[in-house]
Amino acid sequence: MRLAAVSISVLFGQLGQVWAVPVQDSAASTLSNIQKRGIRWDWDESKPNGDKQVEIASAFSVALQMVGHAYDGGKDDYFSDVYRRYFQADTEWSGIYAVWERIIGPLDGDRRSGAGLNSVIISNADWKDDDCDRKEVLGWADNRSVDGVPGCIIKLCDKAYEFPQAYDIKCDDLDDVVSKKMSTISGIFIHELTHCQQIGQVALGGNAIVDHNTDGRKEGYGPRNVVKNGNGNMFKSLINADNYRWLATEMYWRAQCPARGGFGVATSNQDFAKCDTEDGECVIQ
């Protein structure tokens, strides 16, 4: 559990400031689209990357689209093979659907917002014991109550801002197999969303979605580790965050790039960015 460097009242004070700043129309509509879905901001424009709020809002919107593709696609043979790559049994699918539903609402709904989404607060503020101080961390999520309401703070670390936006990637840029070239800021958000108690844990009836990294081996991360026959622990797939991230990522690119006819299983576990650690691997807390 982290302690905020700012009090909650100050936190909400900052929210007011954000909306008082004049922004261009397109930027305003991007931000308002996110706000309509119930997302709250703890955003400080004076921080590094403080000028990136609109980009972050865009990446979040695309994350929701990715979840939409993943949710819809489970019903379609062309896409259902992808589910079988990342999750061990068809019996797990109802749990996965429940997670998607907490994010974007039921399949037959208006897709405005899932019931767990209004617990999310996107922050770029300084926090006590901030995991972003660790050079291998791309982002973190932390469950906490805000004014008595269960909340989930999501903070992206500086390295995450180097990841591409999905709309900057073209189908021709992608490899024939799932790879780091599919990796986006939006994917990091999907990973973090599953950690939120009001999303993952509620959807799975009490089991929190975590990161499986025995003895620091980072085996729960990466496009290769999270597939069957990869190095991951498939028996834990339903409660491993990166499985959801890579499933939704691959589903999205399949849907965006139909002419590619699908993608093979990842042959490398590399992600988009390398972190300044011995093995070069990053983690998403």
Ligand SMILES: [Zn+2]
């Ligand atoms: Zn994680």
